[in-house]
């Protein structure tokens with residue numbers, strides 16, 4: 001497992017450096033540094049009242065959503081990511097934005113020890129759980145980070161979307177619905193997903209598709225009650241080359257049968 005995690009960390013270090021100097025506008029850096037928010041309308045509409053809440057953002061990447069949560073009224077915002085380059089960039093952005101936000105470098109699996117406190121909300125979004133081999137362990141981490149009555153908000157790519165790839169002008173089912181922990185999907189891609197022309201040094205990365213039922217059951221078994229599970233026909237990145245802009249996200253063009261592209265979960269830690 002350590003081999004997969006180490007390769008992913010190197011790949012994310014490369015991506016963090018490109019994303020922190022993003023020329024494509026994908027990361028809304030200027031908006032966040034000016035005091036605004038990089039959250040999409042979908043999660044901004046679903047996240048509920050965060051005013052005064054202590055929030056931890058797992059897999060925070062370069063910290064723009066973490067800083068945004070503080071701008072949106074969180075009492076405190078803490079970001080955690082295992083990439084040193086991502087955390088360095090996040091701290092730089094927080095300083096530039098004048099935002100009092102904490103960033104911690106650690107694996108999600110070590111988050112409880114690394115953070116040393118509990119929160120009102122765990123926030124996780126867009127390209128997160130596909131990097132984790134053990135979704136049930138993740139569920140236990142989420143539960144341990146929450147106070148009784150505290151909430152999880154998760155928005156991420158849908159497993160159905162991850163199972164499909166483009167075949168000509170259509171989608172084809174290409175991958176299994178549950179990736180075995182020790183046999184991850186293996187990818188070698190020279191560029192990141194933002195459309196940036198610059199190349200990565202570490203091209204190999206590993207991912208896992210988790211059935212929706214595993215994500216939900218991981219949370220229930222860890223002691224959370226599900227408040228909602230929503231499926232969406234849009235996702236925040238251009239997952240397929242022929243995906244079209246739809247609001248502030250991307251959906252499938254009219255000639256394609258629609259599939260769920262994303263899902264979101266609200267859950268509360270049982271008292």
Ligand SMILES: C[S@@+](CC[C@H](N)C(=O)[O-])C[C@H]1O[C@@H](n2cnc3c(N)ncnc32)[C@H](O)[C@@H]1O
Pocket residue numbers: 005008012013059060061062063064065066080081082083086106107108109124125126127128131132
């Ligand atoms: C697609 S980004 C998430 C984007 C994020 N929603 C944002 O606000 O920009 C995925 C992040 O997960 C992090 N990551 C992957 N595996 C991890 C792990 N085991 N522990 C902590 N962070 C991890 C990567 O370093 C990367 O920053």
